[in-house]
Amino acid sequence: MEKKELLNKIYCELADSLNISDTMTQEIISSYKSVGSYLGNLEENLNIHIYPQGSMALGTLVRPIAEDKEGDYDVDLVCLLKNGGNLPAKDIKQIIGKRLSEGERYKSKLDAEGKRCWTLKYSDFHMDILPSVPKISTLPKPSRNVTQIRLTHKENDSYFNRYSDPKAYRKWFTKQMEVSFSKQREIIARNKKVEIEEVKLFDVRTPLQMTIQILKRHRDIMFSGRDNKPISIIITTLAAKSYSGETNLYEAIEKVLQDMDKHIEFNNGKAVISNPTMDSENFADKWEEFPEKQQAFFEWLNKARKDIIQEPLEFAGGMGTMKNRMRELFGSKAVNQTFDTYEEKNIKEKNKGNLGVTKEGNIGSIASSNIIAPLSTHTFYGK
Structure with a gap:
């Protein structure tokens, strides 16, 4: 040969x-869908949707190095407040953090506020949840295919707008x-x-x-x-x-x-x-x-x-x-x-x-x- x-x-x-196992994949999917349902039920007017980005979305997630257990997978998620386009940067971030801290199921898993994400720590993985809203288009007739999002970046005690487009990157x-x-x-x-x-x-x-x-x-x-x-x-x-x-x-x-x-x-x-x-x-x-x-x-x-x-x-x-x-x-x-x-x-x-x-x-x-x-x-x- x-x-x-x-x-x-x-x-x-x-x-x-x-590669991540099918069992772990399904456990992760089930967990982030539950988070989405929880947030969506509390903030119905914001029309919240959660979807994966990064390695999880692209099929390039790698098993952790840990030899004695499944390990700690890093799962990146977008939490899109579809009806929150006019919210200021700080509110986009704080609404999600507040709701997670109030939930009996999630408050013990919630880590300290990150620069852009809220992190939920599970036994075998952690979710980095990125609060965001659709980027408001300046075009006269915005296209339905525009998938850019506006997210929040925290620096010291100030909150700033940043932009990304995970769906376009996946495409x-x-x-x-x-x-x-x-x-x-x-x-x-x-x-x-x-x-x-x-x-x-x-x-x-x-x-x-x-x-x-x-x-x-x-x-x-x-x-x-x-x-x-x-x-x-x-x-x-x-x-x-x-x-x-x-x-x-x-x-x-x-x-x-x-x-x-x-x-x-x-x-x-x-x-x-x-x-x-x-x-x-x-x-x-x-x-x-x-x-x-x-x-x-x-x-x-x-x-x-x-x-x-x-x-x-x-x-x-x-x-x-x-x-x-x-x-x-x-x-x-x-x-x-x-x-x-x-x-x-x-x-x-x-x-x-x-x-x-x-x-x-x-x-x-x-x-x-x-x-x-x-x-x-x-x-x-x-x-």
């Missing part, structure tokens, strides 16, 4: 081991992987016997989503106990801009890591990573004030290229040595699960008398359905 084909198989299993992200997303969505809908519209972005497993999960876990391990960890929105945005529709996961990772920094602009020495759906927002806006953040990003990028792409291709040890190295890079629990699952599939296929592999080693209809040759046949790595 060729080097890249083998690595594609291993990384597919690694991405699956990093853009989906467009970046349109072909693979559509194919995966159709297959899942057919297998589950549901309408295709019922299959959400976080139900799908594309090479881009899996690439981002692997890169985020590498970052988490590298910056464990350190400051200036590169933020997820920067990794996600640069990865999506670099992705070119690769169906092979290893090749997708290779392409993304090679091209990420090409999408960083520099204006008079200032780094700019523009929000693709809102040009006024620069995801790297803190790099100028804190140059150590910029330095940390490039330190991570160079190390990721070496650890994930270059070093495995030059590797000359046995599979046991490779497994140990991957434990250092991605965590013991995830890597142990990766190799256990890999070997289980090999045994099943061997028992069936079918040791074939897909011609190109690409992700098929479902990544885990690929047929893989047993580890004992990988003489490329030596013994």
